[in-house]
Amino acid sequence: MGYREMYERWLTFDEETRKELTGLDEREIEDRFYRELEFGTGGLRGVIGAGTNRMNIYTVRKATQGLANYILKKGIGNPSVALAYDSRRYSDVFAKEAALVLNANGIKTYIYKELRPTPMLSFVVRRLNLTAGIVITASHNPKEYNGYKVYWSDGGQITEEHAKGILKEITSVDYGDIKTIDFERASMDGLYNYIEDEVEEDYIDLVKGLTINKSLIDKMADEIKIIYTPLHGTGNVPVRRVLKELGYKHVSVVKEQEMPDPNFSTVKYPNPEEHEVFTIALEMAKRDGADLILGTDPDCDRVGVVVKNNEGEYVVLTGNQTGALLTYYMLSQLKELNKMPENPVVVKTIVTTELARRICDDFGVEIIDVLTGFKYIGEKIKEFEERGDKNFIVGFEESYGYLAGTFVRDKDGVIASSLICEMAAYYKSRGMSLYDGIMELYERYGYFREDLKSITLKGIEGSEKIKAIMEDLRNNTPKELAGYRVVKVKDYKVGLEKDLLSGDKADINLPKSNVIQLILEDGSIVTARPSGTEPKIKFYFATIGRDMKDSSDKIENMKKEILRITE
Known part of the structure; x- marks a missing residue:
């Protein structure tokens, strides 16, 4: 279904959604509907608003139905999920909506009575021996954002394997397939529960x-x-x-x-x-x-x-x-x-x-x-x-x-x-x-110094630019940076480390990830990584110098060189 068809379908969802979507220009309609809000390894994060590429009750319900399907297909006995939420707009609403979707699928939920920190969600999943957890938060993002993070039974954020499985289920869910239930019914049936104070005491x-x-x-x-x-x-x-x-x-x-x-x-x-x-x-x-x-x-x-x-x-x-x-x-x-x-x-x-x-x-x-x-x-x-x-x-x-x-x-x-x-x-x-x-x-x-430079590139064009920058670094690795030779390249996407002086190669024993590290002859490190939650590409700089000024000068020179290359 094209973005225009999806837009027309959303106009029929409810009056508030229809009002928000009516009168938008074509570029805004495309941005809101050209894709589903991406479910990454941690979950969802996006600008609050109507549309498939936004955070709203419908995208939250869809993600939760996918999670419910994944849990049920795992055949886990008496499945249960904890929920927490922060102080952002609609956080409490999204948490309740997610709980009711889970309840409609026969999955018990345990939710904090008030807003609570993300780590307390991790704790309660372990403390109550639950199947999974959801926290509604966009961490430190601007006020326009909200998000949806999923945790597994060990209290940690979902692994790549779980994320892929949940994403597959979410992708197969149509908005018409989503189940939900009334709050009163869910509470009466013992499906919707509040987390006891003693858990917080612990x-x-x-x-x-x-x-x-x-x-x-x-x-x-x-x-x-x-x-x-x-x-x-x-x-x-x-x-x-x-x-x-x-x-x-x-x-x-x-x-x-x-x-x-x-x-x-x-x-x-x-x-x-x-x-x-x-x-x-x-x-x-x-x-x-x-x-x-x-x-x-x-x-x-x-x-x-x-x-x-x-x-x-x-x-x-x-x-x-x-x-x-x-x-x-x-x-x-x-x-x-x-x-x-x-x-x-x-x-x-x-x-x-x-x-x-x-x-x-x-x-x-x-x-x-x-x-x-x-x-x-x-x-x-x-x-x-x-x-x-x-x-x-x-x-x-x-x-x-x-x-x-x-x-x-x-x-x-x-x-x-x-x-x-x-x-x-x-x-x-x-x-x-x-x-x-x-x-x-x-x-x-030793005088260690680190810095970070984030480049924000929004929309479809930005996403393509980020991909191009990473591929250029991967295929046209600079021979030197800031006056120092690049002696090693670590490409975590293919899991390979290459010595540019000897030609030797070695495996990187970590999960595959779209990250490139350039190691300079003085021990400095430049790392390029697209953000998994924001429309940004991040460059991390690390060095060690004779003193604080030497370290700072090295960092600044590397930053200038990387910005010149990426432009």
Whole structure:
């Protein structure tokens, strides 16, 4: 069916949809209907609105009917699914609609009574031993977006195998095939259930149980000043509760960003990677002399950190810096307190700082690389448990995602906030800030520096341009970048690493993914990867220099060269 025919069909769905679609120009109609909203390895994400290429109750129902069909064909006895949602527009509506589709297919659902962080969805799937989970969120995307993420029974995001199976079922579903049921009927029949408060209590207790050095917190609890902002999202209740129950005496919330707000009215993007989101918090910090600012994104799976530098100015740490600090802190404290388990392991993604490798080597701890995406870290935790051969310490990715413990299988802003505060207390007990801490690591292990450049290319033309850029890098690999020879190319799409000097080839033992890495002779790395959730191509840059200026200069030169090549 062509986009025009589909458009005409949608005009018959309901009055509100018809009103939204009437009067659109041809280009807008094509953009809304030229494809189905893509169900990737994590689920759906798109602009809210009417159309097959938008987030709305019909695309949510269609995806859920496909998921229901997949679960039922698996022949799982007494199938059940948990649901959670964030503060975005229609998140609660989409969660309820998804639950009722599942209920109409005879699948029990368990839904949080109020908005809750994504990691708590991962937790409840494991805690209640459910078949799968759905969380309605678009993470840190602009307010126009929403999304739909699917988790499996291990609490991790669905694997490639499940994603392909679910996509196949979704593709075969016609809008006329979708089942649904009245809320009252679903509730009476015991199909639609709310998650009990005791489940949340268990989660909070487990988060607090990850504390490594409680005596340190007790000693510094009245000394350290913390400012927290949930950025209008789901972190407000659980983050503040954990910090309070651990004993921190001076935790202030940014009032203007405390309550859920689907318009994210105080920020351009609710993304803790964007420095601007901390504007109000910074004013508070300067007034109150805070040691630390924490900010979680709307679904509270990522956290940004702001600390004082040597000049007393507040600076935002990168995800790589925070992750490296957490790695060092956890390993050093576990060793010092004789709590290090046997066969400890740290997991990071291929685009995350190599500083973590230096730290792990120093402590004699294994470190493993996985593809970009926290679900791959979750998969590794599952492997470790099934084999019983390694003990997971911490996992992180450069985009502000961190996890300790194994009761959650996705990045967790509540867990991370707790450990970051403990880490800040440790450094303050030494008369240092977290900025001093990262400088100490640079001096000890080398001046590592990383950066990211995202290029947004929207629509059909943008999608084609992204494909062309990747194919050009793959087939016409530059011989040098920023004055350094390109000595190796890693093509994760074909699973092959090639040494450009010797011609030798080696297999990459990771799942196939459309990622290309260029390794330069000075050890610098440039990684190209199309985003799986946004119309972007991302370039990750990593290097190590003689000092901070040398590292920064190298990064800037590589960025300029890549932008010139891609243009």
